[in-house]
Amino acid sequence: MKEKGNNKMQDNLYDITIIGGGPVGMFAGFYAGLRNLKVQLIESLPELGGQLNAIYPEKTILDVAGFTGVTGKQLVEKLADQLATMSVDVKAGQAVEGLEKDADSFLIKTNQSTTRSKTVLIATGGGSFEPRKLAVPEIEQFEKQNVVYSIQNLADFKGQTVIVAGGGNSAVDNALLLESVAKQVYLIHRRSEFRGMEHMVDTLNQSTVKLVTPYLIKKISAQDDQVLVTAKKMRTTDDTIDILADKILVNYGFISSNKVSKGWELDLDESHHMFNVDTEMATSVPGVYAVGDSATYEGKDTLIATGFGEVPLAINQIAKRLYPDRHEPIHSTSIKR
Numbered sequence: 001m002k003e004k005g006n007n008k009m010q011d012n013l014y015d016i017t018i019i020g021g022g023p024v025g026m027f028a029g030f031y032a033g034l035r036n037l038k039v040q041l042i043e044s045l046p047e048l049g050g051q052l053n054a055i056y057p058e059k060t061i062l063d064v065a066g067f068t069g070v071t072g073k074q075l076v077e078k079l080a081d082q083l084a085t086m087s088v089d090v091k092a093g094q095a096v097e098g099l100e101k102d103a104d105s106f107l108i109k110t111n112q113s114t115t116r117s118k119t120v121l122i123a124t125g126g127g128s129f130e131p132r133k134l135a136v137p138e139i140e141q142f143e144k145q146n147v148v149y150s151i152q153n154l155a156d157f158k159g160q161t162v163i164v165a166g167g168g169n170s171a172v173d174n175a176l177l178l179e180s181v182a183k184q185v186y187l188i189h190r191r192s193e194f195r196g197m198e199h200m201v202d203t204l205n206q207s208t209v210k211l212v213t214p215y216l217i218k219k220i221s222a223q224d225d226q227v228l229v230t231a232k233k234m235r236t237t238d239d240t241i242d243i244l245a246d247k248i249l250v251n252y253g254f255i256s257s258n259k260v261s262k263g264w265e266l267d268l269d270e271s272h273h274m275f276n277v278d279t280e281m282a283t284s285v286p287g288v289y290a291v292g293d294s295a296t297y298e299g300k301d302t303l304i305a306t307g308f309g310e311v312p313l314a315i316n317q318i319a320k321r322l323y324p325d326r327h328e329p330i331h332s333t334s335i336k337r
């Protein structure tokens with residue numbers, strides 16, 4: 001019995017546990033497989049893909065190498081295809097709640113299982129995230145049907161009158177994206193200027209999107225299947241405008257939380273809720289590394305391309321730490337020579 005138990009524990013011992021299955025965690029899973037490491041990838045959401053899948057699946061990403069443009073959904077599909085070429089234990093729908101040092105390994109506790117791992121790679125992004133809500137009375141009764149926080153399927157907006165609320169990159173990008181399918185798009189923003197990329201703001205100004213600025217949505221009321229939206233002009237008392245719409249897309253940003261990982265006793269950048277790492281992507285705890293939006297250092301940009309670049313640094317250090325006698329990685333051109 002005892003021996004069986006020990007074997008079971010050995011089965012549960014991974015070289016590396018990747019916490020977080022966003023784009024960076026997914027690429028890390030593939031790369032760890034490439035280095036022949038025994039790897040598990042744990043993701044709290046039911047599906048992999050992180051922010052790309054949950055927040056902006058239909059947005060076109062322009063700044064990932066090798067693509068002139070790729071939607072969030074398409075990039076996640078490509079990453080999933082790449083990940084599937086390696087033997088990686090993917091566990092979606094399980095949040096890592098506990099991370100404890102145990103003699104020569106770590107105990108990884110999720111809401112469903114406990115496993116052991118020689119090293120840990122944190123790729124939790126900004127932690128769990130949820131959209132900043134539209135602050136109007138009884139908002140809950142409109143959510144899902146008329147009020148949404150992301151474009152999950154562009155076709156759902158076909159022929160509709162859509163109000164986009166917000167003034168940042170996402171609001172501008174989404175208003176332009178919706179213009180291609182909607183009957184009419186309104187963009188309501190409390191300031192007169194938009195904070196999107198300059199090129200996108202120029203495109204917006206030449207588009208058919210009706211700009212309603214500086215206004216803020218104050219009230220929504222049901223009108224059959226539609227909603228009557230009342231927005232008030234900023235710094236006035238009774239200058240309001242009413243728009244009848246099928247949907248409101250709220251792009252007020254996201255509130256992220258890494259409450260869980262605060263208990264992991266790692267050196268956190270308190271202001272950004274990120275983990276401080278060195279040039280090898282190592283955190284303050286030996287054997288624990290961090291990449292992607294969850295890792296920070298001087299000059300860090302929280303971009304997909306940055307996170308992808310950090311992955312080989314971390315995984316190759318982990319491989320060296322676990323198997324110092326193995327060859328250092330050589331790239332494909334060296335192999336061909």
Ligand SMILES: Cc1cc2nc3c(=O)[nH]c(=O)nc-3n(C[C@H](O)[C@H](O)[C@H](O)COP(=O)(O)OP(=O)(O)OC[C@H]3O[C@@H](n4cnc5c(N)ncnc54)[C@H](O)[C@@H]3O)c2cc1C
Nearest residue numbers: 020022023024044050051095096124125292293302303304
């Ligand atoms: C609207 C918007 C548009 C953007 N556009 C671009 C763009 O055009 N180009 C660009 O480069 N970047 C863009 N970004 C930023 C980009 O999405 C992030 O840099 C990228 O998602 C970071 O990837 P990641 O894997 O590090 O983290 P995330 O994508 O945040 O993934 C982290 C994953 O970890 C999971 N997780 C968290 N805690 C736990 C836990 N305890 N246990 C298990 N799993 C956990 C989360 O559920 C999540 O799936 C955009 C971001 C937003 C919000």
